[in-house]
Amino acid sequence: AQKITQTQPGMFVQEKEAVTLDCTYDTSDPSYGLFWYKQPSSGEMIFLIYQGSYDQQNATEGRYSLNFQKARKSANLVISASQLGDSAMYFCAMRGVNNAGNMLTFGGGTRLMVKP
């Protein structure tokens, strides 16, 4: 069974500063994928970044980077130069395989609040 843990229910960050959102995972699959999604108050889930288990380098997408530490089974999201619009829920997810095909297992989420 796969499990995703986000230990920070809520985080504050000052505008323009960097912030790290924690994510740890557990899986017995040798191949897996890790995702981060942003969910603003409107409810939509916005894909931010992806890290494959065999990727040699940490993924980066603009102000988002993923600090992937495979041995520690962690995949923390780093947001640089925080903006007010970054205030939202953030979900870490892992791709696994169910009987029907690929599925995502989500963590409990972290609510990020950016202070002006």
Add this chain to the structure above:
Amino acid sequence: GAVVSQHPSWVICKSGTSVKIECRSLDFQATTMFWYRQFPKQSLMLMATSNEGSKATYEQGVEKDKFLINHASLTLSTLTVTSAHPEDSSFYICSALAGGPSETQYFGPGTRLLVL
């Protein structure tokens, strides 16, 4: 690219009626789509996996006769909540599986259902 639409965005209905929610991949074909349910302040829970041209695979505890899923084409999946009751009130969100090595799921904007 990778845009998913969902309609309607809001539904208010009387108890006992059926509600149909549509999920469309607008700029890519998706042989696999997923339906999730999200209660307030909670994470997403997978309800079912929908594969084009075949029956949906439901997660444990999800009533297949209650939540009818049809995936008739490569760009459209529908979820019908039959004989809705107040406890079915929730946020329903779909995703479509894009191709490529990351096999990212792209989400629709979600549908808020309120059953009176």
